[in-house]
Amino acid sequence: MLFIKKLYEDYKSDVFYYLVSITHDSDLSEDLTSETFLAAIKSISRYKGNADIKTWLFSIARYKWYEHLRKRKNEVSFDDLAEIYIQQNEDIENRLYRSEIxxxxLTVLDKEPEQARNIVKMRIEGFSYYEIAKRYGISESSARVINFRTKKRIRQILEKRYGDMSGDNF
Incomplete structure (x- = not known):
């Protein structure tokens, strides 16, 4: 019981702020934080220690967020996840524009080398650089650099095709 209390006290803020970063809704994030820790308590016996405990909690939180989206909308498409990945606080009128971007x-990303494409897709799906690095046998720094350079190339290609995108947060 003490372990669970310490786990909650140590990571509650991290999980909450992680959820706020993907939901952009503090009330929803509070609910999802509670659901995350309930799920963690139920599944603590299955935690193998292969990933950092914070990474494990973030993956549960990410799952709870996706579960919430699925309840609101029957299906969450990869396009929806990509939109969440590139958006930052935005107003309603920009939603369609961002969806098109x-x-x-994703169309441009499909032309990138396989490893770069997969790393960006993992980031879109919410994987941490730690998880990506483990999967590809590279350092977290390398995963960050590959993600950054791939996003930069995509931005340059899109700017050549569609003009200046300096107002975008991609």
């Missing part, structure tokens, strides 16, 4: 980004 996300689709164009």
């Amino acid at each position: 996300a689709k164009m980004c």
Whole structure:
């Protein structure tokens, strides 16, 4: 019982702020944080220690977020996840524009080398650099650099095709 209390106290803020970063909704993030820790308590016996405990909690939180989206909308498409990945606080009128940019980004991304494409897709799906590095046998720094350079190339290609995108947060 003490372990669970310490786990909650040590990681509650991290999980909450992680959820706020992907939901952009502090009330929803509070609910999802509670659901995350409930799920963690139920599944603590299955935690193998292969990943950092924080990474494990973030993956549960990410799953709870996706579960919430699925309840709201029957299906969450990869396009929706890509839109979440590139968006930052935005107003309603920009949503359609951002959705179109996300689709164009994915089209350009499909032409990137396989490893770079997969790393960016993992980031879109919410994987940490730690998880990506483990999967590809590279350092976290390398995963960050590959993600950064790939996003930069995509931005340059899209700017050549569609003009200046300096107002975008991609």
